[in-house]
Amino acid sequence: MRYCPACGTPLEARPHDGRPRPTCPACGFVYFADPKVAVAVLITDGGRVLLGRRGNEPGRGRWALPAGYVDRGEALEAAAAREAREELNVDVRVDRLVGLYSAAGDPVILAVYAATIVSGDPKAGDDLEAIGYFEVDRLPDLAFARDARIVREGASSVRTPTRRPSASW
Ligand SMILES: [Zn+2]
Known part of the structure; x- marks a missing residue:
């Protein structure tokens, strides 16, 4: 996933719960990849x-x-x-x-x-x-x-x- 599904902003890798996760810098959406x-x-x-x-x-x-x-x-x-x-x-x-x-x-x-x-x-x-x-x-x-x-x-x-x-x- 490359764009925020909530607001369309490109996602950036930011640490969350101990590892980098695709995060929206505009609205704070965090993408958790499921198994x-x-x-x-x-x-x-x-x-x-x-x-x-x-x-x-x-x-x-x-x-x-x-x-x-x-x-x-x-x-x-x-x-x-x-x-x-x-x-x-x-x-x-x-x-x-x-x-x-x-x-x-x-x-x-x-x-x-x-x-x-x-x-x-x-x-x-x-x-x-x-x-x-x-x-x-x-x-x-x-x-x-x-x-x-x-x-x-x-x-x-x-x-x-x-x-x-x-x-x-
Ligand atoms: Zn967003």
Whole structure:
């Protein structure tokens, strides 16, 4: 934001609550940049996790958990289900929150949900070039370093296979 939304004066960086923030020298408006919220979907099958190869920057050509931004007014669980539909072409049941992930200097707060496919076979949808299941301890080249930690933490607590072969019964 470069101009004051109240009076149109160019904003200047001035210290406020301990850090420089865009401030209007005319009327005193202070712009507080909000974090962005994104959701990622952790779908496991036995010891494997479903990842997508990204078609866009950042991380184009590398693998990541299916993820996207939450719309204003959208419930996190609904956003997780929507991302699964858009990126994987499946309907999921959102099972539980795996965790919230944030880092100093990163504007994005990521909420990760474990989910189970209830209908459809995953196919690469919006923004993905391919999808695949990977062993948790043999992940491919990841777009985001934190995904490795998320998968480790998430998969170790989501040991229930989503679709175990049922040949024996
Ligand atoms: Zn102003």
